[in-house]
Each structure stands twice: as C-alpha cells, then as structure tokens.
Amino acid sequence: MKIYNTMSKSKEEFIPLEEGKVKMYVCGPTVYNFIHIGNARPMIVFDTVRRYFEYRGYDVNFVSNFTDVDDKIIRKANEEGVTADEISKRYIEECKKDMEGMNIKPATKNPLATEEIGGMIDMISTLIEKGYAYEKNGTVYYRTRKFEEYGKLSHKNLDDLQSGGRALLVTGEDEKEDSLDFVLWKPKKEGEPAWQSPWGEGRPGWHIECSEMSKKYLGEQIDIHAGGEDLIFPHHENEIAQSEAANGKAFAKYWMHNGFLNIDNRKMSKSLGNFFTVREISEKYDLQVLRFFMLSAHYRSPLNFSAGLMEAAGNGLERIVTAAANLKFLMGNAQVEKITEEEASLFAQTDRFKENFEKAMDDDFNTADAIAAIFDFVKFINTNASGNSSKEYLGKLHERLAELSNVLGIIVDKKDEMLDAEIEKMIEERQAARKNRDFARADQIRADLLAKGIVLEDTREGVKWKRV
Numbered sequence: 001m002k003i004y005n006t007m008s009k010s011k012e013e014f015i016p017l018e019e020g021k022v023k024m025y026v027c028g029p030t031v032y033n034f035i036h037i038g039n040a041r042p043m044i045v046f047d048t049v050r051r052y053f054e055y056r057g058y059d060v061n062f063v064s065n066f067t068d069v070d071d072k073i074i075r076k077a078n079e080e081g082v083t084a085d086e087i088s089k090r091y092i093e094e095c096k097k098d099m100e101g102m103n104i105k106p107a108t109k110n111p112l113a114t115e116e117i118g119g120m121i122d123m124i125s126t127l128i129e130k131g132y133a134y135e136k137n138g139t140v141y142y143r144t145r146k147f148e149e150y151g152k153l154s155h156k157n158l159d160d161l162q163s164g165g166r167a168l169l170v171t172g173e174d175e176k177e178d179s180l181d182f183v184l185w186k187p188k189k190e191g192e193p194a195w196q197s198p199w200g201e202g203r204p205g206w207h208i209e210c211s212e213m214s215k216k217y218l219g220e221q222i223d224i225h226a227g228g229e230d231l232i233f234p235h236h237e238n239e240i241a242q243s244e245a246a247n248g249k250a251f252a253k254y255w256m257h258n259g260f261l262n263i264d265n266r267k268m269s270k271s272l273g274n275f276f277t278v279r280e281i282s283e284k285y286d287l288q289v290l291r292f293f294m295l296s297a298h299y300r301s302p303l304n305f306s307a308g309l310m311e312a313a314g315n316g317l318e319r320i321v322t323a324a325a326n327l328k329f330l331m332g333n334a335q336v337e338k339i340t341e342e343e344a345s346l347f348a349q350t351d352r353f354k355e356n357f358e359k360a361m362d363d364d365f366n367t368a369d370a371i372a373a374i375f376d377f378v379k380f381i382n383t384n385a386s387g388n389s390s391k392e393y394l395g396k397l398h399e400r401l402a403e404l405s406n407v408l409g410i411i412v413d414k415k416d417e418m419l420d421a422e423i424e425k426m427i428e429e430r431q432a433a434r435k436n437r438d439f440a441r442a443d444q445i446r447a448d449l450l451a452k453g454i455v456l457e458d459t460r461e462g463v464k465w466k467r468v
C-alpha cells in the first residue's frame with residue numbers, strides 16, 4: 001500500500017508503527033457556523049482512507065478534534081449575545097448531523113480543545129523548560145529558529161520566511177524575539193473565555209491544541225496526520241515544531257493533504273457569493289451524491305464543484321444503487337436456491353473487479369480508478385444476472401458490490417424511508433398512468449420504487465408490493 005507523503009514529496013510504502021494498527025489524526029473544523037463543502041472534503045477523503053485500512057484488516061484509531069475556542073467563535077458569540085460555549089456546542093451538534101448525512105463514521109475520539117487545556121499548559125511548560133519557548137507579558141511564544149528542522153514539511157526556507165516576516169507581525173505580538181516566532185498562549189482579553197495558567201489567565205494558541213490532543217489520544221508518535229493542504233503551513237509545520245521539540249521524537253510518519261475545492265472554477269468565498277454549507281447542499285441533493293462526487297477525483301487534485309458535475313455524480317451513483325436494487329429484486333423472485341457450477345465460474349470472473357479496486361486504492365487511495373472498477377462490475381452484473389439466476393449467486397454479487405461500495409462510504413441498500421401510504425399513492429398513480437397509456441411514466445414510477453427497495457408485482461388480484 002502506497003501513500004503520498006507531503007514530507008518526502010513522494011509515494012512511500014505504508015509500514016505501520018505497530019503491526020496491524022493505524023494511529024491517525026485529522027485536524028477538525030472550528031465550530032462557529034455550519035460546515036461548508038470545503039470542510040466536507042477532508043472529512044470524506046480521510047473517512048475513506050480509514051475505511052480502506054479497516055477493509056484491509058487494520059485496527060484504526062481515528063482521532064479528529066473540534067476547535068471550540070477561537071476568535072471566530074468568540075466574535076459570533078458576541079454578535080448573538082450568548083456564550084462561546086453555546087456557539088461551539090450548537091455547531092458541533094450540527095456538524096455531527098452533516099457528517100452522519102455524508103456517512104462519515106464517528107471518530108474513535110473527538111477531543112474538544114476546551115477540555116484539554118491542562119495538557120496544553122503542560123506541553124507549553126515543557127517547551128519553555130527545554131528553551132523552545134519564552135514568555136513576554138502573559139504571552140508565550142515558540143522560538144522558531146531554535147527548531148532546526150523548521151520548514152521540513154512545507155519545504156520552506158527560514159530566511160525566505162524571514163524576509164516576508166514583517167507581515168507576520170500582529171498587533172500585540174510586537175514583543176517577539178523574532179518575527180518567525182508564533183503564539184502558544186495568549187493573555188485574556190475582556191469578554192473572552194480564559195483559563196488559569198502559570199503565565200496568567202488566558203487561552204491556548206490554535207497549533208498547540210493538535211499537538212497535545214494527538215499525543216494524549218494516540219501517543220507521541222503516530223502513523224498518519226492529515227488535513228487540507230491549506231494546513232501544511234503554518235499549522236502542521238508548527239505542530240511538528242511543538243511536538244518534536246517537546247517529545248524528542250519524530251511526530252507523524254506520513255503527512256497526507258487533500259487538494260482545494262473550487263466552485264465553478266473559482267475559489268470559494270463569501271464575497272464571491274459562491275459559498276455553500278453542507279446543509280444547503282443537502283436541501284438540493286442527497287449527501288451520498290456529494291460524497292460520491294468528492295471521491296470521483298483523486299484526493300490530492302483540486303476539485304471543481306458545479307451543478308453539472310453533481311448531476312453526473314448523481315447519475316453514476318444511481319447506476320450502482322439500481323444494480324444493487326435489481327439484484328435484491330431478482331433474489332426475491334429467484335426460482336433456484338443453490339449456485340450452479342456455471343455461475344460459480346462466472347462469479348470467479350468478478351475477482352478481477354475486486355483486484356482492480358484494491359490496486360487503485362493501494363496506489364495512494366485512487367478513488368477515481370476504484371469507482372471505475374465498480375462501474376465495470378456493475379456492467380458485469382447487468383449482463384450476467386437475470387430471472388434465471390440462483391439466489392446464492394445473486395446474493396454473492398450483491399454482497400461484493402455492497403462491500404466495495406462500503407469502502408467508499410456509499411450505501412447501496414436504501415433504507416425503508418417510504419411509508420406504506422406513500423407507496424400506495426405511487427401505485428395508484430402508476431395505475432392511472434397505465435390507464436392513460438402513459439407507459440413511460442408508469443415504468444418510471446416502478447423504477448423509482450425499485451430504487452427505494454420496493455418491488456411491484458402485477459397479479460390477477462391487482463398490484464402487490466414488497467420491500468426487498
């Protein structure tokens with residue numbers, strides 16, 4: 001299995017720190033609003049990475065934080081006249097709803113920054129003791145030049161950074177020894193949440209959160225640290241400087257970053273009016289379509305979001321879901337129970353789709369090629385499964401299709417979402433269409449119901465239906 005490591009800028013063979021286990025940390029969102037579709041990309045991508053490791057038999061410890069103390073949260077709280085805690089709690093709940101809609105598995109642990117302040121203070125103290133940090137009037141700074149390997153992840157040169165250093169000077173941070181130094185702890189300002197520390201009341205900087213939470217829940221060394229490519233610098237670079245200086249060990253073995261998401265070929269921004277939350281998207285599309293769309297490109301490539309591409313993703317997803325529903329339908333009506341010899345050899349032919357799927361995923365999680373392998377499998381199903389097939393053979397095809405789709409987080413079997421009354425209503429509508437000789441419409445209704453797992457059977461006593 002090969003993973004592209006941002007640190008070495010090359011694909012490397014994955015060798016876990018501990019046999020059969022993967023320790024993985026993904027930087028989570030700052031919770032001050034509904035998550036936007038740019039936030040959704042790393043969630044979907046790294047959930048898929050996790051699912052593939054699990055498919056390969058690894059035990060994955062997946063930690064992803066919520067940043068619940070931050071300037072943006074405080075600003076929003078002040079706007080609404082409520083506490084920062086109320087804002088972050090509200091949007092963590094909303095974020096979890098969106099994640100469920102996108103079929104993202106709950107993390108092993110979602111630590112909250114505000115619950116880990118003690119550990120962050122300890123880590124900052126260690127950095128001060130080791131000479132990597134210093135305090136000035138209640139602010140603690142990281143002494144960037146002291147960490148000799150600074151810049152190794154983002155491949156930046158300290159002197160180049162220094163020449164642009166004036167821009168890094170922020171008001172209130174003018175007591176830094178060096179413009180490259182960054183904040184580990186900031187003193188309390190009026191109306192802000194604050195915690196006691198050896199340097200007075202205040203709150204931690206953003207970067208130290210992840211260093212501490214990763215250490216606490218996964219240990220000093222982890223296999224994979226991941227996030228969007230906008231986090232490479234300075235966030236991940238600073239995390240490395242903090243963790244490696246404090247722990248005296250290499251931090252993460254593999255650094256994975258997903259590419260940007262553009263909207264209609266432009267950068268997503270509120271000012272351009274092309275900013276979408278996942279919630280807004282869910283009003284127009286099934287979030288499974290969003291997930292399928294996100295996986296249709298390689299995770300490291302930039303991805304362009306447009307209505308046309310979402311439409312195409314919806315059609316592609318429908319082909320897979322329909323094939324699965326057809327298999328279920330045929331299983332429900334199969335006349336033969338046991339798989340025949342001929343079918344067994346047909347089924348053996350489908351090994352190649354599974355192999356191609358795995359080959360694609362082994363190559364740095366090439367989900368686009370993995371989806372192509374599923375489409376080839378769907379084509380095979382559509383030509384090699386029929387009313388004459390045995391139930392066992394159909395069941396094996398269905399199981400394999402569901403298994404591969406599940407690695408991508410795609411649910412092929414729709415849940416029973418329709419109420420009996422709704423089904424009856426659609427059947428009446430179909431009968432009316434047939435009476436009017438509008439067979440296209442009648443067929444469409446039958447197909448729609450089938451996609452929802454409802455099978456119609458025209459009998460002498462009228463139309464019967466069942467859930468499959």
Ligand SMILES: [Zn+2]
Pocket residue numbers: 026027028210235
């Ligand atoms: Zn982080």
